Amino acid sequence: MTETKRPVVALTGASGYIGSNLLEQITKKADVIALSRSGDDKENSAHVTWRSCDFYSKSDAEKGLEGADYAIYLIHSMKPSAKLTQAKFEDMDVILADNFAQAAKKQGVKQIIYLSGIIPKDTKELSRHLKSRLEVEKILGSYGVPVSTIRAGLIVGPKGSSFPILSKLVKRLPWMLLPKWTRTKTHPIALKDVIGSLKNSIGNKKVENKSVDVGGPEIMSYKEMLIQTAEVMGKKPKVVDIPLLTVNLSRLWVTLVTGSPKEMAYPLIESLKHPMVAEDTIEGISDGKTTFKEAAQEALKAEKEEGADKPAILTATPTGSDVRSVQRVMLPEGKTANWAGEEYMNWISRLARPFLAVDLDEDKNCKISLFSKAASILELTYSSERSTDTRALYLITGGFFANVGEDSKGRIEFRQIPNTQECIIAIHGYRPALPWTIYKFTQAKVHLWVMALFKRHLQHLMKSDQHEEKEGRQKTIAEA
Known part of the structure; x- marks a missing residue:
């Protein structure tokens, strides 16, 4: 973002977990169109204009992106948006991404920045969640607008999805029977490092039409993350490796233990069988500096201060009749x-x-x-x-x-x-x-x-x- 005139960035999910943190950072150098389903309830400020936007509507998407130079895509379909939903999340993601990409093309957006997950090299047996992330990436790039995809590993921060599940398992289980998938390697990254990667991608020609993996300084197994999280929390649970419990069975007991809604937990747990390690990296974008333990300490402290020991991604079913x-x-x-x-x-x-x-x-x-x-x-x-x-x-x-x-x-x-x-x-x-x-x-x-x-x-x-x-x-x- 080097233009003399402040660029305009459209930020989806601006009131959400990642969007609200990113909003604070990009307003330092850009004006922001903050997009949210409840944007009309927010107050505008010197460099932030709030707009309500339903991306299931193509016309809404076009109005939402009007005047934007760059657009950041943080949308997912795990959150209920109707009183009755008869749909797979991956099919809803198609609609959201297609509306966004077409609107970006029509409004002359110069670049789409998309936050996704690390995709393993072997894409034949991907989980539904990772298949959907890859499909969304392809759709966003289907209309000619340059797309920069930031593929992150497990994001360590409060009010997210994956790390709060991890911390609740540690908090609520004195004994942990760890199935084979907990030895799978992944590349955790601190929330603040992901925010930096997204911010540094705006207007950056080095990441134009590229998919970039981002991770922290450590490659770890889920077992190692559970143990380090327990240390941060001052707990010493008994840990036993077992060959049993498939991913499908695991998603059930994780949901029961943590109280996380299955709409959120199931797709995430299904992806844990894949090793997700940053390989396609770019200097200045991919190099997270915060260790897992430091990030966990910050996340747990923030959760305690905000009383965040409850599901944050999904709310109750909407109260309308649609x-x-x-x-x-x-x-x-x-x-x-x-x-x-x-x-x-x-x-x-x-x-x-x-x-x-x-x-x-x-x-x-x-x-x-x-x-x-x-x-x-x-x-x-x-x-x-x-x-x-x-x-x-x-x-x-x-x-x-x-x-x-x-x-x-x-x-x-x-x-x-x-x-x-x-x-x-x-x-x-x-x-x-x-x-x-x-x-x-x-x-x-x-x-x-x-x-x-x-x-x-x-x-x-x-x-x-x-x-x-x-x-x-x-x-x-x-x-x-």
């Missing part, structure tokens, strides 16, 4: 998300005949009715101005099953993952008109069943295409 449902499907070769939207509407009419009648007009607006076309249960308005070949957007604008008001943001989208034939089908902001308990155990279950059938329908189309292609090749060979 639904987010996200599924991933594979499209036949050459087909697009816009095609998938039309195909879905036409397929529904065939699937549920005669119980459902589906009226799809020339503008792609859809009206779904019970038995006859008189009483609609769901009305969908196709948004032509916000749709492209790779994204079809339908607004939920009426019907007996939908609670639609002036502030309604209900929508269904079909979104193609960049450079793939995979498609995300998502419902956002849908507010059912049925009483919640009835909806949850009827309509919500039916939707999942219907989506599973549609996925099978697409697979059947792909098999048919492959069969026709094979027959065509055989015919050509025979004629020759």
